[in-house]
Amino acid sequence: MFYRxxxxxxxxxxxxxxxxxxxxxxxxxxxxxxxxxxWQEFIQLPKEKRPTVGVTLSAGALRGASHIGVIEVLSEAGxxxxxxxxxxxxxxxxxxxxxxxxxxxxxxxxxxxxTSYISKDFNIGxxxxxxxxEKLFSSEEFQEFIDxxxxxxxxxxxxxxxxxxxADIKTGEKVVFDSGPLSLGVRASxxxxxxxxxxxxxxxxxxxGGIVDYxxxxxVKKMGADFTIAVYALPNFAGSKPNNIMGYVLRIGDxxxxxxxxxxxxxxxxxxxxxxxxxxxxxxxKTSLAIEIGAASAYQELPKLKEKLIINGVNYVFK
Amino acid sequence: MSLNKILxxxxxLLFLPLQSKAxxxxxxxxxxxxxxxxxxxxxxxxxxxxAIEIGRKFLSExxxxxxxxxxxxxxxxxxxxxxxxxxxxxxxxxxxxxxVLPKDVGLNLALANLYYKTELYDKSIEFYNKVLQLDDDNxxxxxxxxxxxxxxxxxxKSRQYFKNYLDxxxxxxxxxxxxxxxxxxxxNNQNIALxxxxxxxxxxxxxxxxxxxxxxxxxxxxxxxxxxxxxNQALKLSNNRDDILLxxxxxxxxxxxTAKDVFKEIKNxxxxxxxxxxxxxxxxxxxxxxxxxxxxxxxxRKIQDVNEDSFIKEITKQIxxxx
Numbered sequence: 001m002f003y004r005x006x007x008x009x010x011x012x013x014x015x016x017x018x019x020x021x022x023x024x025x026x027x028x029x030x031x032x033x034x035x036x037x038x039w040q041e042f043i044q045l046p047k048e049k050r051p052t053v054g055v056t057l058s059a060g061a062l063r064g065a066s067h068i069g070v071i072e073v074l075s076e077a078g079x080x081x082x083x084x085x086x087x088x089x090x091x092x093x094x095x096x097x098x099x100x101x102x103x104x105x106x107x108x109x110x111x112x113x114x115t116s117y118i119s120k121d122f123n124i125g126x127x128x129x130x131x132x133x134e135k136l137f138s139s140e141e142f143q144e145f146i147d148x149x150x151x152x153x154x155x156x157x158x159x160x161x162x163x164x165x166x167a168d169i170k171t172g173e174k175v176v177f178d179s180g181p182l183s184l185g186v187r188a189s190x191x192x193x194x195x196x197x198x199x200x201x202x203x204x205x206x207x208x209g210g211i212v213d214y215x216x217x218x219x220v221k222k223m224g225a226d227f228t229i230a231v232y233a234l235p236n237f238a239g240s241k242p243n244n245i246m247g248y249v250l251r252i253g254d255x256x257x258x259x260x261x262x263x264x265x266x267x268x269x270x271x272x273x274x275x276x277x278x279x280x281x282x283x284x285x286k287t288s289l290a291i292e293i294g295a296a297s298a299y300q301e302l303p304k305l306k307e308k309l310i311i312n313g314v315n316y317v318f319k
Numbered sequence: 320m321s322l323n324k325i326l327x328x329x330x331x332l333l334f335l336p337l338q339s340k341a342x343x344x345x346x347x348x349x350x351x352x353x354x355x356x357x358x359x360x361x362x363x364x365x366x367x368x369x370a371i372e373i374g375r376k377f378l379s380e381x382x383x384x385x386x387x388x389x390x391x392x393x394x395x396x397x398x399x400x401x402x403x404x405x406x407x408x409x410x411x412x413x414x415x416x417x418x419v420l421p422k423d424v425g426l427n428l429a430l431a432n433l434y435y436k437t438e439l440y441d442k443s444i445e446f447y448n449k450v451l452q453l454d455d456d457n458x459x460x461x462x463x464x465x466x467x468x469x470x471x472x473x474x475x476k477s478r479q480y481f482k483n484y485l486d487x488x489x490x491x492x493x494x495x496x497x498x499x500x501x502x503x504x505x506x507n508n509q510n511i512a513l514x515x516x517x518x519x520x521x522x523x524x525x526x527x528x529x530x531x532x533x534x535x536x537x538x539x540x541x542x543x544x545x546x547x548x549x550x551n552q553a554l555k556l557s558n559n560r561d562d563i564l565l566x567x568x569x570x571x572x573x574x575x576x577t578a579k580d581v582f583k584e585i586k587n588x589x590x591x592x593x594x595x596x597x598x599x600x601x602x603x604x605x606x607x608x609x610x611x612x613x614x615x616x617x618x619x620r621k622i623q624d625v626n627e628d629s630f631i632k633e634i635t636k637q638i639x640x641x642x
Contacts, residue, residue, distance in 0.1 A: 024561065024592050024595065025561045025562060025565070025595070025597070027596065027627055027629045027631075029562065030565070030595065030596060030597035030629070030631060031597075031629050031630035031631060033562060033565050033566055033597060034569070034600065034630060034634065035630055036535075036566075037566070037569050037570070037573075038634070040538070040539060069473065072473075072474070073472055073473075073474075076474055076475075076505065076506040076507055077505075077507075078507055104475060107475075291473075292441075292444075292471075292473055292476070295471065295472055295473035295474075296441070296472060296473060299471060299472025299473070300472070302472070307630050307633070310634070311633055311634060311637050314634060314637040314638060314641065315638075315641050318604070318634070318638055319607075
């Protein structure tokens with residue numbers, strides 16, 4: 001102990017003699033000081049004096065609940081969101097957030113999600129028809145549910161320009177909703193093929209957009225975003241086998257999604273991966289955990305995201 | 320020999336084995352208590368290794384001991400390992416204890432606290448939640464959850480648990496006020512953050528971190544004079560701690576009225592910290608604010624000569640590229 005103390009004192013004395021600060025900050029600590037300072041300046045800039053930001057939320061069924069955690073972290077950090085897009089669960093979360101639902105309420109909704117919110121056919125009769133009469137479930141209830149939550153809003157009423165993706169099962173085309181009734185586009189975007197009846201709309205038969213564009217980064221770019229952030233609820237299928245028909249349908253979506261997102265990830269300026277792979281796509285008991293993982297993943301990436309944005313807007317921050 | 324005596328003798332002979340068993344049990348209980356006390360005393364006196372040895376021996380020799388004693392010895396063992404910074408063994412010990420006593424609040428809490436200490440925040444959240452399932456208003460678990468969620472950045476949950484804790488506990492605790500203020504500051508709830516930072520200041524007037532946080536809150540609220548007063552107080556109390564000093568200089572370098580003074584101060588700082596890239600950046604920044612653009616760019620070029628990649632280097636690279 002005495003030896004250690006003597007060594008420490010001698011060390012301190014020598015450094016003091018040389019006039020150096022032995023408690024100097026590391027590069028990482030210095031970076032953090034500048035980042036915190038510059039970020040506060042950046043977020044106070046008016047929209048026209050900084051790069052505009054677009055956020056895209058991926059599909060991912062109930063894993064996509066993680067988007068709520070991500071949005072919370074981004075908005076509490078003061079990130080200005082100028083444009084948004086989403087597919088399937090990403091569309092639901094984006095639409096409800098954008099329509100002004102408090103994040104706490106959104107968390108409650110997802111954590112207490114009930115099949116009756118989605119379809120009136122989720123009962124014995126409906127299941128028998130599905131199995132023996134090959135009649136798909138209706139998702140009309142879901143549209144009513146969205147209308148009830150947001151008060152029959154249109155896309156044009158949203159404070160942040162928003163678009164979501166659906167697919168025409170007849171032609172394989174990508175159908176973008178960015179105007180008209182919000183609830184219709186949201187329903188079409190999450191309308192799982194093989195489970196729900198396609199939504200008939202303007203000569204089209206619409207199903208879940210995840211099969212054509214799992215993470216529509218291009219939409220926010222087209223809307224005018226200078227800087228795009230893609231949020232991906234990462235699936236993990238390594239070694240696991242789906243437990244039921246729904247599991248298989250969702251797995252196909254995830255596999256297709258994994259291929260499609262490769263391109264979207266390259267298009268984005270920044271990607272936040274929510275590591276929710278261990279959570280099943282239809283596991284209702286783990287939505288709360290998914291939200292938590294989303295928040296933690298975004299918070300971990302936040303310093304890097306701030307740095308990238310500040311560098312993009314450097315001329316405005318350091319005039 | 321009378322019949323009474325014979326009967327008494329028979330009775331004594333009949334009960335003798337039971338009595339001896341009871342006697343042995345009594346000595347065994349006494350021995351167990353003695354060992355637990357010895358382990359606890361060794362721990363209290365800082366003889367952690369001795370406490371561990373007693374504890375391990377106890378567990379190997381007294382597998383049938385009552386659960387309350389096993390619990391006590393596991394707690395001593397876990398605490399002793401943790402005191403020696405042997406967190407792997409401490410975690411193993413508490414986990415082992417929970418296999419025997421899965422519904423023990425104290426053990427779940429000890430494990431949650433240890434996970435928090437070892438920065439395994441998701442696991443600490445899991446075990447704090449288990450504590451709340453067993454004891455729904457356990458204040459230590461509420462506080463632990465507030466802090467763990469603050470660490471992982473799930474701030475709405477963090478604020479919620481801190482609030483529950485503060486509603487429940489009436490006594491003043493400056494560290495909780497500080498953490499709650501921090502959770503609100505990071506969530507951009509600056510008014511609540513200020514309220515609790517000031518509460519923390521009232522309890523501890525000599526804590527530079529509280530003044531530093533208060534200064535940042537005031538700056539976000541655009542009350543620059545109050546921000547400056549608080550950061551100056553933080554500097555005074557911390558004897559010019561580097562992070563506070565550089566933040567203060569950066570703020571002043573960005574302001575027209577103070578940029579000139581910063582230039583001299585940062586030069587002094589650089590004498591003691593020749594490797595500080597941020598100091599060079601602040602020097603350049605103060606020149607830029609004074610309108611001396613070319614001189615500022617010359618200073619920024621110095622940062623480009625440094626080998627290590629950093630955010631500061633990237634920022635200056637971009638500034639130079641755009642000019």
